[in-house]
Amino acid sequence: MMPDAETLWASLPLPALVIGADDRIEEANSAAEQFMNASLRALRGQPVWDRLLVDAPLDGAFRRVREARALLFVNDVDVTAGDRPPFHCSLQIAPLGDDSGKVLLTITSHEIADRLEKSHSVKSAAKSAIGMAEMLAHEIKNPLAGIAGAAQLLSMGLSGDDLELTDLIVEETRRIVKLLEQVEQFGNLRPPQRKVVNIHDLLDRARRSAMVGFAAHMTIVEDYDPSLPPTWADPDQMLQVFLNLLKNAAEAAPGGGTIRLRTYYDLSIRLRRTDGGGMALPLVVEIIDDGPGLPPAIAADIFEPFVSGRENGTGLGLALVSKIVSDHEGWIGVDSVPGRTVFRISLPVAPKAALTEEESV
Ligand SMILES: Nc1ncnc2c1ncn2[C@@H]1O[C@H](COP(=O)(O)OP(=O)(O)OP(=O)(O)O)[C@@H](O)[C@H]1O
Numbered sequence: 523m524m525p526d527a528e529t530l531w532a533s534l535p536l537p538a539l540v541i542g543a544d545d546r547i548e549e550a551n552s553a554a555e556q557f558m559n560a561s562l563r564a565l566r567g568q569p570v571w572d573r574l575l576v577d578a579p580l581d582g583a584f585r586r587v588r589e590a591r592a593l594l595f596v597n598d599v600d601v602t603a604g605d606r607p608p609f610h611c612s613l614q615i616a617p618l619g620d621d622s623g624k625v626l627l628t629i630t631s632h633e634i635a636d637r638l639e640k641s642h643s644v645k646s647a648a649k650s651a652i653g654m655a656e657m658l659a660h661e662i663k664n665p666l667a668g669i670a671g672a673a674q675l676l677s678m679g680l681s682g683d684d685l686e687l688t689d690l691i692v693e694e695t696r697r698i699v700k701l702l703e704q705v706e707q708f709g710n711l712r713p714p715q716r717k718v719v720n721i722h723d724l725l726d727r728a729r730r731s732a733m734v735g736f737a738a739h740m741t742i743v744e745d746y747d748p749s750l751p752p753t754w755a756d757p758d759q760m761l762q763v764f765l766n767l768l769k770n771a772a773e774a775a776p777g778g779g780t781i782r783l784r785t786y787y788d789l790s791i792r793l794r795r796t797d798g799g800g801m802a803l804p805l806v807v808e809i810i811d812d813g814p815g816l817p818p819a820i821a822a823d824i825f826e827p828f829v830s831g832r833e834n835g836t837g838l839g840l841a842l843v844s845k846i847v848s849d850h851e852g853w854i855g856v857d858s859v860p861g862r863t864v865f866r867i868s869l870p871v872a873p874k875a876a877l878t879e880e881e882s883v
């Protein structure tokens with residue numbers, strides 16, 4: 523005989539929650555009570571994202587599930603419940619069969635210790651790789667300057683094929699120096715000096731400099747929400763972010779294509795932080811291209827340093843982008859299929875106090 527629903531619910535070994543139409547917790551099974559280290563009594567009526575802190579903006583997720591009446595899987599997020607260290611989890615969100623607007627949220631946590639350690643070691647490996655590269659960059663630049671100088675001296679007495687060879691030496695050493703400088707720049711990134719910034723001004727500067735340089739073969743169209751309030755950012759660093767993204771889009775489509783710069787306001791995007799604070803990131807910038815899309819083999823790792831799908835790429839562009847965006851407490855994500863790649867950055871609005879201060883200057 524089939525056990526009754528209550529028994530099933532209580533014995534389900536997976537943390538499961540029923541979330542009401544107002545995004546508050548209505549039911550939690552015992553696995554969920556354990557996972558969240560709180561009793562059902564304490565959990566009931568609480569906004570779910572106050573009890574589960576997820577390192578991805580998920581506030582709109584339930585709405586989407588309700589509206590589309592479809593499942594949503596969120597893979598590989600860090601979830602913090604109570605005052606424990608974050609767990610590496612996947613979330614499954616399903617609409618309930620009735621029309622109540624309730625949704626079922628289940629949590630599968632991955633082999634916790636194992637995974638945490640792994641992601642930790644990957645991060646510190648990346649860090650020491652960068653440290654190593656920085657050191658090498660510094661050490662290699664001096665002898666390189668010597669090599670280039672010697673080749674230039676040699677070239678003065680040469681002509682024809684021989685001259686071509688010394689030119690090659692000079693040119694290639696320049697290329698290496700440039701690459702090394704990029705590595706050094708990555709290591710030297712200072713904390714952002716944030717001020718009130720109009721995103722459209724920055725996008726405009728990025729667009730103009732792209733059009734006269736690396737993106738001359740592209741069409742760039744603007745699709746701005748003119749009412750977008752200013753953000754709180756280091757203008758130079760944010761410009762660098764937009765330039766890197768435009769450059770990638772342009773490099774992905776050597777035969778030309780269209781890049782769309784889109785901005786809009788979306789209050790449903792919040793970043794839940796492990797310190798318990800929540801922060802609205804309503805300013806959204808999308809850089810959309812119609813190129814071939816991310817190479818599938820590296821798609822999951824493009825934000826890691828030294829991951830590149832291009833022959834001459836250092837793979838530092840997106841690592842820098844993601845570092846800058848996270849230094850700004852923002853969020854970056856990517857959706858990519860052949861023909862449409864969207865890099866989406868969510869940023870906070872400039873604080874009110876800074877706005878009035880700036881105006882009174
Ligand atoms: N818009 C895009 N379309 C297709 N592939 C992309 C796009 N943006 C990034 N990629 C892929 O992601 C890889 C990593 O990008 P990233 O900017 O980090 O490094 P890179 O461009 O290879 O080198 P660098 O920026 O340091 O010169 C790229 O090599 C490319 O394969």
Ligand SMILES: [Mg+2]
Binds near residue numbers: 769838839
């Ligand atoms: Mg790049």
